[in-house]
Amino acid sequence: MSSATKASRIGEELWKTRVDKVNAELVTLTYGTIVAQLCQDYDGNYQEVNKQLEKMGYNIGMRLIEDFLAKSNVGRCANFRETADMISKVGFRIFLNIAPTVTNWTSDNNQFSLIFDENPLADFVELPDDGRAQDELWFSNILCGVLRGALEMVQMQIEAHFVSDVLRGDDTTEMRVSLVRYIEDEMPPDEE
Amino acid sequence: MTQPARHAAMLSISNGGPNAVAVDKQQSQHIHTQSQSSQGLRVPSNRKTIYDRHLNRSRSAELSRASFAFLFAEMVTYAQRRVTGIQDLERRLNEQGYPLGLRLLDLLYYRTMASSTSSSLSSSSTSAAPPNRPLRILPLLHLIHGPLWRLLFNRPADALEHSVSPETPNEYMITDNDPLVNTYISVPKEMSMLNCAAFVAGIIEGVCDGCGFEAKVTAHNQPTEMWPGRTIFLLRFGESVMEREKVLERAGVK
Numbered sequence: 001m002s003s004a005t006k007a008s009r010i011g012e013e014l015w016k017t018r019v020d021k022v023n024a025e026l027v028t029l030t031y032g033t034i035v036a037q038l039c040q041d042y043d044g045n046y047q048e049v050n051k052q053l054e055k056m057g058y059n060i061g062m063r064l065i066e067d068f069l070a071k072s073n074v075g076r077c078a079n080f081r082e083t084a085d086m087i088s089k090v091g092f093r094i095f096l097n098i099a100p101t102v103t104n105w106t107s108d109n110n111q112f113s114l115i116f117d118e119n120p121l122a123d124f125v126e127l128p129d130d131g132r133a134q135d136e137l138w139f140s141n142i143l144c145g146v147l148r149g150a151l152e153m154v155q156m157q158i159e160a161h162f163v164s165d166v167l168r169g170d171d172t173t174e175m176r177v178s179l180v181r182y183i184e185d186e187m188p189p190d191e192e
Numbered sequence: 193m194t195q196p197a198r199h200a201a202m203l204s205i206s207n208g209g210p211n212a213v214a215v216d217k218q219q220s221q222h223i224h225t226q227s228q229s230s231q232g233l234r235v236p237s238n239r240k241t242i243y244d245r246h247l248n249r250s251r252s253a254e255l256s257r258a259s260f261a262f263l264f265a266e267m268v269t270y271a272q273r274r275v276t277g278i279q280d281l282e283r284r285l286n287e288q289g290y291p292l293g294l295r296l297l298d299l300l301y302y303r304t305m306a307s308s309t310s311s312s313l314s315s316s317s318t319s320a321a322p323p324n325r326p327l328r329i330l331p332l333l334h335l336i337h338g339p340l341w342r343l344l345f346n347r348p349a350d351a352l353e354h355s356v357s358p359e360t361p362n363e364y365m366i367t368d369n370d371p372l373v374n375t376y377i378s379v380p381k382e383m384s385m386l387n388c389a390a391f392v393a394g395i396i397e398g399v400c401d402g403c404g405f406e407a408k409v410t411a412h413n414q415p416t417e418m419w420p421g422r423t424i425f426l427l428r429f430g431e432s433v434m435e436r437e438k439v440l441e442r443a444g445v446k
Contacts, residue, residue: 022372024253026344027260029296033288034267041274056270060262067258095259123250126242129233166241169234 007085011093028123046136057145065150116173138162155183261376278386286394293398362429369419387411406430
């Protein structure tokens, strides 16, 4: 059984049995109001909004990984390809009930894309028609931060950014994820 | 009174139903005249836009409660960095809920209308959901207590009361014994007055205002032994609403 199908089964099973649920619209609307508030606070400076969303995601990711590990009880991934399947089929499944497609690997297996057919965060959303938002705002940028924060806690430094979004008029929503390095365990200086 | 100002300050990201689209159209026209550069929104060639999705599509969809908790906690933390005190924080949370209320109202109409026409065909419906826009306070409160709460939290609120004091006939209370939004919020001792359900109070306020019932809504801690997180949402309707209420009562409108 491939790691992808295995991860898929784990994800489905967890979603059915271990995940407390809420109405999806409550989550969608709450996220929408967060982004809207940022746009207002930063006065339409969408670059800054993207940055803030990423930061919020990072904070979430650092805490979310614990919930992920506690629920999934999975061990360490053997390689980055396995990590990608875990993110898509288990992580996204248990937190957003979706499983974005993992694709477009580079030959060194250090970079892949996640293609989102569904994105519950962006339900009901239309970007402002101000001639800039569609070029500058990455509405779901919080997800990039979540991945960065979560993976950092399991010794992976990654970089993630969106390259396309249906909200911008693109045909797909795609996030690019790159492994920067595995973080070595560092002993605290005062311990032997 | 405060309503026009709040409408004007409404957020430019549309999130939550058909009304949002109309609002954005107005706003974008406004921006158009300013910049003259926009060519309108681009849409995907495969037509994955909000106009192509059925509004009931996500009606019974579910997401993880953890996701909500993480987002809400982040929202509160962010708001906290920019405020001067507890009241200011609650005001900010309220303001973030308000536009959701305005939009949820449309969604509620849309859905209760659809379901009430089908049920009225089959039998005399005893559903609490009013098929039309509420004109009086009581049907409005039932709309909040029942359909709104069910939409957001999958259950009705726990109690609905009218102030017993003759001095405050404009005050109503909706009780939630264990608000979902506060499940994973732990409030530090020195901020014990804080109730983050101010966000929900803002949603209620948006629904009231959207219906034409000017109101101020606040969330208050009222713990009991059995329900330590019990929260009362206090709705204070404006004078104009109370006057209209009297006129309608005399006219026999329900």
